Amino acid sequence: MNIQTFVGKDIAPCIPHLARLRMTVFRAFPYLYEGSADYEETYLATYAASPDSVFVLAFEGGEIVGASTGLPMADETDEVKAPFLASGRDPAGIFYFGESVLLESYRGRGIGVRFFEEREAHARRLGRFSTLAFCAVERPPHHPARPADYVPLHAFWGRRGFVHHPELVAEFRWRDIGDAQETGKPLSFWLKDLS
Numbered sequence: 001m002n003i004q005t006f007v008g009k010d011i012a013p014c015i016p017h018l019a020r021l022r023m024t025v026f027r028a029f030p031y032l033y034e035g036s037a038d039y040e041e042t043y044l045a046t047y048a049a050s051p052d053s054v055f056v057l058a059f060e061g062g063e064i065v066g067a068s069t070g071l072p073m074a075d076e077t078d079e080v081k082a083p084f085l086a087s088g089r090d091p092a093g094i095f096y097f098g099e100s101v102l103l104e105s106y107r108g109r110g111i112g113v114r115f116f117e118e119r120e121a122h123a124r125r126l127g128r129f130s131t132l133a134f135c136a137v138e139r140p141p142h143h144p145a146r147p148a149d150y151v152p153l154h155a156f157w158g159r160r161g162f163v164h165h166p167e168l169v170a171e172f173r174w175r176d177i178g179d180a181q182e183t184g185k186p187l188s189f190w191l192k193d194l195s
Contacts, residue, residue: 001058001059001060001106001109001111002058002059002060003056003057003058003059003111003114003118004056004057004059005054005055005056005057005118005122006054006055006057007051007052007053007054007055007122008048008049008050008051008052008053009048009049009051011044011047011048011053011055012048014055014057014064015041015044015045015048016037016041017064018040018044018055018057018064018067019035019037019040019041019044020037020040021064021065021066021067021101021103022035022040022044022067022099022101023035023036023037023040024101024103025101025102025103026101027177028104029139029143029145029146029147029150030136030137030139030143030146030150030152031137031174032145032176032177033174033175033176033177034174034175034176034177034178034179035174044069046071046075046076046077047069047071047098049075050071050072050075052071052072052075052126053069053070053071053072053075054069054070054071054118054119054122054123055067055068055069056068056069056114056115056118056119058102058106058111058114058115060106065102065103065106066100066101066102066103066106066111066115067099067100067101067102068097068098068099068100068101068115068116068118068119069097069098069099069119070095070096070097070098070119070122070123071095071096071098072091072092072094072095072096072126072129073091073092073094073095073096073133074091074092076091076096079170079171079172080096080135080170082170083168083169083170083189084133084168087167087168089131092128093128093129093130093131094129094130094131094132094133095119095122095123095126095129095131095132095133096132096133096134097116097119097132097133097134098134099134100112100115100116102115112156113160116160119132120132120192120194123194124194129194130193130194130195131191131192131193131194132162132191132192132194133189133190133191133192134162134189134190135168135170135187135188135189135190136153136187136188136190137172137185137186137187138169138185138186138187138188145177157190160192161192162190162191162192163190163191163192164188164189164190165188165189165190165191166188168188168189168191169186169187169188169189170186170187170189171184171185171186171187172184172185172187173185
């Protein structure tokens with residue numbers, strides 16, 4: 001397993017591969033995401049356009065099997081910034097973790113921990129952020145697509161030093177697998193103080 005870090009536009013050649021990886025991993029619960037390559041490549045281009053963004057990629061035999069992203073929240077979309085602005089928090093001091101996606105067969109090997117460590121190290125090197133943040137989709141406990149053995153990642157995130165802030169909620173729209181139309185989903189935020 002080879003872990004490499006890319007910054008800003010250096011990720012551009014990998015965007016089509018990352019788009020496919022995101023669509024594969026996010027089909028699973030709790031996201032149940034029916035993605036499109038066009039949307040994914042547009043979304044990832046937002047990160048590539050930020051000179052202070054970071055991509056931590058896991059390679060196996062030359063193939064990308066995992067990826068983790070981050071960028072200054074000031075460079076994120078309005079949907080991400082809205083709950084922070086509404087609560088009086090300045091996005092300029094926040095570094096946002098976009099996602100961590102890893103093929104299932106590679107989980108449980110410490111790669112997820114490494115993703116968090118590398119992104120935090122990048123944010124600290126930039127030297128102007130007091131807070132790390134990410135968000136996760138909220139699904140009802142008895143959602144019909146929830147696997148019987150599903151375990152939320154709350155404990156894992158807590159061990160990384162993140163605290164859940166259910167008062168900070170963004171809404172994103174996507175089409176669930178099997179649905180004809182997009183619907184809004186609430187995503188709540190987890191924060192970590194860098195001081």
